[in-house]
Amino acid sequence: MTAATDAPQIDARRSGRWLYIASVVLLCAWVLVPLYFLFINTLSSPETVNSFPKGFVPEFDFGSLRFFAGFQGMIDALYNSVLVAVLTMIMSILIGAPAGYALSRFDFRGKELFRMLILLTRAFPLPLLALPLAVLFIRVGLDDTVFGLALVHTTLAIPFAVLITFSLFSGIPIELEEAAWTLGCTRLGAFTKVVLPLILPGITASAIFAFVISWNEVFAAAVLTIENRTLPAFLLQSLAESPLHLKFAGGFILVVPALIFIFAVRKYLFAMWGIANR
Amino acid sequence: MAEIQIKNVAKTFGAYQALHDINLTIADQEFMVLLGASGCGKTTLLRIIAGLETATTGEVWIGGRRVDHLAPKDRGIAMVFQNYAVFPHLTVFENIGFGLRMAKMPNAEVTRRVERVASLMHIEQLLKRYSGELSGGQRQRVAVARALAMEPDVILMDEPLSNLDALLRLEMRAELKGVLAESKTTAIYVTHDQVEAMSLADRISVMHQGKIVQAASPIEVYRNPAAHFVASFIGNPPMNFLRAEPAGSGKWKVAGETVDGPVSAATPLQLAIRPEDMRLADDGLKARVKLVEPLGAHLLVTCDVDGTMIRAVLDSDLTVKVGDVLTLAPQPDRVRWFDPQSTLAVA
Amino acid sequence: MNARLLPYVLILPVTVFLCIFFLYPFVLVAQQAFGSDTGWSLDNFRDVVSHWKFSISLWNTLLLAAVVVPVQLALSLLMATMVSKMKRGRDLVLYVWTIPLGISDLAAGIIWLAIFEQSGFLNSMMHGLGFIDAPMNFISYQNMTMVFIAIALAEIWRATAIMLVILVAGIGLIPKEYYEAAEVFGASPWKRFLKITLPLLRPSLQTALVLRVILAFEVFAVVAALGGTLFPVLMGETYSYQFDLSNSGAAAAIALIILAISIASTLVILRALRVPKGATI
Structure with a gap:
């Protein structure tokens, strides 16, 4: 096979690989992100939980758990x-x-x-x-x-x-x-x-x-x-x-x-x- | 003293009859091989002796004691399994000592015995390892050592070498023979490998379709097969069979030639001769060569004798071509006769 | 002990247990459902079916199953094939993807509540990106589509893992040689999936679908946590008959209806995905 026909194939394979990795990561995020939101809410004070808008980092307050x-x-x-x-x-x-x-x-x-x-x-x-x-x-x-x-x-x-x-x-x-x-x-x-x-x-x-x-x-x-x-x-x-x-x-x-x-x-x-x- | 007697043992699995009325006596310290193709019932018989299977009818006696109602542990036997059954959660030492510990032997005695059999089987350096770290051959040695450590009256082996590669099998075969002869236990050994059977056995029981067809010394089984099945099963290549028509007063017509044979029979018989028991001669069976296979040590020639295919083992120096017509003379003292009706040997 | 009797002795505890706590209760449920003051009757069923909420909750339950299960099937098939090709990180990815397996429907409902409630993360995100000024009320009478989407997402999120596990185990049972043979004969990856994976996976697909569909008809706590009374489903009606109305006859009647739907769909799935005799791996 010549280099000319090789190149697009390799390109296709490479982009396919990226698509694959991206979907794996996306699906992991699909599972983990909602859990993370719950985690943030749990480790925030009751006031923060009921306020708007929410931060995307937990404040490590144990008020809710208490x-x-x-x-x-x-x-x-x-x-x-x-x-x-x-x-x-x-x-x-x-x-x-x-x-x-x-x-x-x-x-x-x-x-x-x-x-x-x-x-x-x-x-x-x-x-x-x-x-x-x-x-x-x-x-x-x-x-x-x-x-x-x-x-x-x-x-x-x-x-x-x-x-x-x-x-x-x-x-x-x-x-x-x-x-x-x-x-x-x-x-x-x-x-x-x-x-x-x-x-x-x-x-x-x-x-x-x-x-x-x-x-x-x-x-x-x-x-x-x-x-x-x-x-x-x-x-x-x-x-x-x-x-x-x-x-x-x-x-x-x-x-x-x-x-x-x-x-x-x-x-x-x-x-x-x-x-x-x- | 551990003579084994099997009396009228039969076994059925549902509608399938695995063993038919087996009677067999194995002398003390004898090495008995149960030989047969897969499904012939040899393993079932061994397992009945071990107590892992219950006979449908019949009795098993070991050392003058009826044991068929006893659990395996109370029969004075030890067993080597085809896939070794080395306990994966125990070290080699604990594996070999397992039965001794069950018998509540003192520690010192366990150690002494384990070390003795370990050195016998050349696995002293493996005692601390787990089964996962052992090769197939090493596992095999552990399994044998574990059985020997029990110093049993009877040792039962179910195709113990069949999972090893060819070279290792040869080595272990020789070693097993030496070790077992020294241990002076009665041994029953199941195999489908006739070479293994010939090399190990004091006596071979050839089994076929749930019956013992012949129980005799290896050379007897080879030279004087009691039935057509034995003749065709033992020997590689197996015996040749040719149709023989009665020609009166002990004379028989075979492929146009007249041969001396049994006086007793008057119906057609089969003449049987081993491939290596035929010589090239001036007078004999006319054989047209169909296939020539040079095997190094000798020449294996397949020929057509009056419509029947036979094989002959010839000197490797001979020049034989496909299409040649050879004159083959069976050695008279090696010719055997079988009745095609009963399939049994005729004297 | 007698070796003939031993297996029966060993299965006796389970058999007795299941007879008392599985078979007998079903007899009782039937008795409750068909029973009334005047002997056998269909009064309970008539009461239940004629109630205005029944058709809504039946429709909701079926619609939810019809939307959720196909999505989960596609998603779990995709995930299972992706995992089967994975070399590095397979264990980690599988662990992450199977996490929802251990999470209860109630917890899943609460988790998605954190996203969809008025001060939740979806509103916060949209606010942060400047799409909206004030938080929107997703979960309300005015926004039934959104309620449905939230519940469906929570269900998909929670219960895809069970199908994934069954399918991954099933794919593991398919010998590699079949794929290699197909590749040698020129089948593309898509063709290999279509012609080898799917047909040989039928027993696993059966198990996964039966299990999943039955669970879909039992949907309850996710809905309770997310939609409250906005989105009535059959199991929720059973609960409220039993609890709020103390009408166990009616509760039993709905239970039998759920059971009938479950059995019917199980039979349909088994029939649709049956494996011809001798065509197993």
Whole structure:
């Protein structure tokens, strides 16, 4: 090929490359800039938050956050949120992981039916379950309790827990377990000595995922709790009357753990979904 | 003492019968190779002996003790897996010592045994490493060392060399043979590689479609295959088969020639002869050369004998061209006969 | 333990749990929706549907899904293909792009409120650039288009990540050799995307769309945070029947309607993107 025909091609490739990089940067900004605005508002005094026009640099004033912390019921709501999320995390892993193990290790009659049940839950608007459960919980005395809400959140998180742990267990060759059996381990021994250490980071990731699901859930939380509101439910309930700076500080508190958690599980995010597809 | 007895073992997976009524006795300290193509049931049989699979029917006895209801850990066996199964979260030392720790052996004894087998397998310098830092060959050594450290009555190996490259496989094969002979354990070794089987085994069990077709010493399996399958599976290139028509009183017509054969049969048989057991002679089968493959040490010639393709291994000094007609004489004491109906050997 | 029984023992907790908290509540919801003082009836549905807000909220919900989901599909496909070619900085870019995955719809609504409220950043920016003198009230009865745009943007911002993750995982499953083969046969990058990525990505597209569309019908907190009562949606109506009006029969009826729409669209998606038997990777 001659230089004359080469040049425009290289030009086209170079400009294509710039377009590519520019779009990547643009899309990153699309995600990050709104978060930055929330950040500015949170770290500004209530007066600044309600004033106009706004600066584009945070003034690092903790007035809004202090107001948030001092707002009636807010700290309790935060505490409830953490409690529900932790309960959800524990229950969904304890209940979901054995099923994930069974799916990855055994062929049994009804396996497909069971998988269907799991996948079915994902095709339903689950928060709606809160409606009948609200009635049911009053009957059994679970109404307006952290545990009752955690049960509903566990229902939301369990399909993910099962599918994620299924993919994690499938990643551990069965021969490792078999080797342990031939070397003097019982089934349980092989599981705790060999499988568990290998799978712990992944289990942690799926536990964190369950935490985030519960932490973010609004509808069921709002329907099922009255006195013991979680943070999202509390914010939702007070949306109409609460001042802007309270909303933004609350939103910020909601976002921060999510940011950290997604960072912690980023390695597993894709592996988890890769298997869950099938 | 660890004689292994397999009595009437059968295994079905759903509608598929993987093993048919297997009976086999393996003597104490014997090196038994289960040889067969993939899907013949050899690995299933090994896993039943190990306790990783349950037989549908039948019994497994190890050292005079019935074990088929016992968990793998209670059978006095150790196993080497095809993909090594070296625990990735443990060091080589802890891998080799894993079973010893399970048996609650004192630390000093664990260290002594690990170091002994590590030096036996030449991996002393790797003891602190993790499996991710090892090559395939090194992992293989760890897997064998881990099994040997248990000082088991029986060591079971499932295609342990199949994931290594050719040169390493040759080296490990020789080493395995030495180490196992010294350890005086009974060994069962599964492979699809007939050369591996011939070189390692005291006895070979050739398996086909869930049955043991022949269990005998390597040379016996090679020289006197009990069935058509064994004859065509063992040897590279495999045995040649030619149709033989009865001509009365121990005489047989093969490709127009008359050959001495079994007196007992009166229906057509197959004459079988290994490619290397044929000589050029004045009197014999007329063979038209179709293909000549010089292999260095010898010449592999494919010829047409009365419509049947056969192969002959000839001296590499000979000049043979496609289209030549050779006269090939089977060595009389190496000729074997098979019944095409039953596929079994005929005396 | 008996190896035959073990798998059943292991799945028992999940099965029992889902029966109590998933299957049983759906029976209850149906009972509530169809129940009345006089036995089975469609009264609840009649009440709900005849209310003036119902058709508005149904229309709003469907319109929002119809606008948001296609944009998200295109955007996540674009992002996923961009990521699949990336060598340096892939992990960082992926992390940034998946951040919204962890952010709740309520928080997302609040975040976009910071932009669209009267003293918010959009007004500040326009003021700074000299377009306007006084802040405009974007979120009001007078400006329903803007309310819709704000809600749609917040939804797109928040929930594209879930599709992205599924699609990136799906693209990761497609062997590189197919692309190399196509390139050898002269397919352009666009053709390769059209003829290889899209068809082989069908299972992932199915999952992503089903999940996303169902979530789109559940849209609630984003709307509540941004539009308040300006922009009624089905889930919000459910909430207010249950809460403000204490009419759980009506709430259940809307819940069943949302469920019916979800199931119908799931079936449509599964049907439209079905993979012929044996044509999987």
